[in-house]
Amino acid sequence: MATGAAPARFHRAFFVGALTIVAVLALWWVATTGTRWLNPLRLPAPSEVWAALQQILDRGYAGATLWQHAMHSLGLVARGFAVAIVTGIPLGLLMGWSRRAEALINPIFLLLRPIPALAWIPLAIVWFGLGDTGKVFVIWLTAFVPAVINAFTGVRNVDPVLIAAARTQGASTAQVIRHVVIPGSMPLIFTGLRLSLQASWTTLVAAELVGAFFGLGRVLNIAGQDIFPGMIIVGMVAVAVCGAATTWLLGLLERRVLNWRQAI
């Protein structure tokens, strides 16, 4: 619950943060434009980045406008992430609830888990080509692991006395799972989803760098080949903005689902 001092502290933190960003931008301008300490081929001036942004917004770059590239990347992350939620969370819940399911599935999981998701990219290209399917596949692999582990741990962390209490009130197994186990696992499930989402963007950019027809990773790749530092910065910032936006959306959903934790 908000105390009287909290909003004031928040405003001060916000102010200090904004000041830091302005200082960094000013330093950037001074180093690249004001004094020309830095070679513009290493770090472009703010004006060059601005020009690159204008170019990709108006005329497009690497085959599409910034908007089209970003929507394409977002779409891939959304699909991979959605498939990971739909497959990973139920699997994690099942493994958490049933020791038998854990014994059955865990060995496969332990075998596949040490393989970094990025190492799957070549195989994904061999299997699915450079199109969307391969990228959704590697994003799914990336997001799947934290989704499973955290749903699993979430179930194991549910207070056994709550399960006992529900049973003494006559709850069936299905009712125990629906009203006790799943809500009790939700905080950790969301922790897993946040990790999944961050990892999804990393994997997406890597997969698009390796080979793609559209997407923010493709913009970065072509800008690198063209030695176009301004456009590289635009691509990096665009990835960051997309990542932050999706994380923010996930946070909104989390606050909604975990509304009972708000006042703690």
Next chain:
Amino acid sequence: MSEIVFRGVTKTFRLPKGGDFLAIDTTDLRIEEREFVAIVGPSGCGKTTLMRMAAGLEFPSTGSVEVGGRAVRGPGPERAVVFQQFALMPWKSVRENIGFGLMCKGTPRAEAEAAIAHYVELMGLAGHEDSFPHQLSGGMQQRVAIARAYVMNPAALLMDEPFGALDAQTRIVMQEELVRLARRNPRTVLFITHSVEEAVYLADRVVVMGRKPGRIIETIDIRPLRESEAWESQPIEEVMDRPSFTQMRSRIWKLLKAREAQNA
């Protein structure tokens, strides 16, 4: 018919390093219909295990436990349990927590609402129906747990140190309220506590248990004393100041101490 009968009950636990540990030695105990029995004893005497057997959360190694003439095979809503740790679902409101068992049973909504409202009123929870448990004090949370137990209209009430986690003042208030509630809604009650005072004040009969191994040392009927002195018409602090009360308390203390001395 809701008497609780322990017949030749023993409980052995397998120790992790091998060998067996006899937690409860051959125990016979019969709690009559609508009788309030408190079991008092040191930690490790098996008093909670006895309660959990009546609840169907644990099973005897030998012997049998029957409630209302039927062998206990698992938990059920006709045997309501109040846990020391309250065991409320943090993601459900006070109303939903109280109504959970009714929902599991499929009680019609209007009927459930009326029953919930009745116990909300009786337990002094009015105005908190939509709060989440963590927004309430410990005493209020335990009121919710007691309301949740009574709302099922159970044949037997099993209480496992229900006031053990409360501060001294709250505890006294709750003890007094439980006496009031028990008089209005007489039930078969098995009440576990390690407070001798609490046992003498609340119970019709006090069962004194010792440990190593856990067994009943003595059973003391408090009813003659309570009825001749009309405890129920006096405030708790006056009852606890009476010479007869303090004598009864020290008599039980001596029993417990003598048993511990034998073990030492």
